[in-house]
Amino acid sequence: MGIRDIIEGKKQWRAHMARVKALPPDYQIVYKEIQRYIFKVGPVDLLDGTLLTGIVDFFEEGVAAGKGVLQLIGTDVAAFCDGLLKDTRTYADVYQESISGKSQK
Template structure:
């Protein structure tokens, strides 16, 4: 990864966060909790993947239609997020593999 890639990545991240900050306060709070959860146990490809951008797209559509964030997601936000990443390999999977002694699968 070169310096240009890092600079471009920072520009994209700042643009992404500007979109988040344009959302209503309740959406921002839920987004930050989702982000925190995904960074902790989410998909391995989270930094390169479109999950966070798709969540912001979904939230922007909800705002445009006049819905509250919990009307979109339901009251169990964790279940919503778990459903989003159910088919993705997560950091939790890697950790589980490392403690269970499965060799050769944690780095893939």
């Protein structure tokens, strides 16, 4: 990864966070909780994927439709995140595989 890639990544992240900050306060709070959960669980392809951008897109559509954030995701943020990540390989999976001697890709 070169310096240009790092700079471009920062630009993209700042643009992403600007979109989050444009959401209503309740959406921002839930987004930050989702982000915290996802960063803790650690999907392997998080940086390559569009998971967080897709969540912001979903939230922007909810705002445009006049729905509250809990109408979109339900009252259990962790369950919502688990549903998003159910078929995603996480670093916990990688660790479990390394200690059990298995390798699944």
